[in-house]
Amino acid sequence: MGVLSGKTALVTGGSRGIGRAIAERLGRDGARVAVHYGRDRAAAEETVATVRAEGGRAFAFRAELGVPGDAAALWTAYEAHPEHTERVDVLVNNAGAAAFADLAGTDEETWDRALALNAKAPFFVIRQGLHRLPDGGRIVNVTGTPDIALPQILATVMAKGAVNALTRSLAAELAPRGITVNSVGPGITETDLNRGWLADPGARAHAASRSVFGRVGEAAEVADVVAFLASPDSRWVTGQHLNATGGLQLALL
Template sequence: MGVLEGKTALVTGGSRGIGRAVSIRLARDGALVAVHYGHNAVAAKETVEAIRAAGGRAFAIRAELGVPGDAQALWAAYEAHPESTEEVDILVNNAGAAAFAGIEDTDEEAYDKAHALNAKAPFFIIKHGLARLRDGGRIVNVTGTPALALPAILATITAKGAVNALTVSLAAQLAPRGITVNSVGPGIIETDLNAGWLADPAARAHAASRSVFHRVGTAEEVADVVGFLASADSRWVTGQHLDATGGLQLALL
């Protein structure tokens, strides 16, 4: 029996990249996984089919995030699906996107867009999900690593930092219910979203050099960290940020 047998998980942005790996990992551990997607229905279907082919349970739900009313739409889509359960045990806020621009090139519209998806959406998804989240549950936020200087995606990393702060305060607030709240910061990860620039040998070599392991990370490696935080093994860990960058800060020393 898997460690998450009888549990239900909702993974935002669960159809591709890190989210897909997280969805597959949680399903492998026994959870029923709601795979959220925003636009790519084909990717969501493939993820669900991969989970089912491996003997797991999953279903896909669609809601565009980063727009007004997105959190309510997400939970409405979840509740409307015939395979959904009344309560959720694990909520993984993974959906996000990077806006590549420094402070000089970031206008208010771009800033607001980055925060709407990367900070506001997780905040309200949690807010509207608290009544559905079972006592003893888990919230895992996939964010960014606070110690890193990333001026090329400044608006995005600012938004991610807001969710790291949210993680700490929510951990204190939800502790009486036995709910843990933690965040995970991936490093440079091999995903389809990074495939374009990582195809350049020079860019890949530079990315690999940022880690003390001298390689690019995999989505599965991040998913394994999320899997730990979703399990009972992490019951004494809350309000923490887990660095999953492959020692990226260490390589900069």
């Protein structure tokens, strides 16, 4: 029996990359996994199939995030699926996207899009789904690394930073219910999003050099950190941000 047997975990953006790795890991830990996706149904179904092939339970549902009314639409879509459960024990806010623009290149539309998807959506997904979380539940936000400067995705960094701030304040608010709230910041990770530029040997070598381990991270390594925060073993950890970067910030010193 896995540590999450009998529990339900909802992972936003669970169809690919880090989100998929998280969904698969939580499935191996025994959770029924609700795999949210925004566009790629085939990828979401592949995630579900992998979880089931490993003996777990999972289902996929769609809702576009970063648009007006997105959080309500997500919970409506979740409730409409015949395999949903009334209780969500673990909520992982993973969905997000980078807006590649520096200060000069960030217009209001870029700003609004980055904030809507990366900050507003997780805020209201939590707010509108909080009544589903039981006492002792878990919220894990996949955000960014606050001590690394990334001016090329400035609005996204600010949005992710807002969710780090949300994590700490919400942890204090929900502590009386025994609900823990933590965030995880991935470093340079092998995902579909990064596959193109990491295919260049020079780019890969540079990316690897940023970690003290001298390599690019794997999505499963970030998922393992999330799995700890979702587990009963993390009951005394809340309001914390864990950098799952392979020592990225150390390599910059």
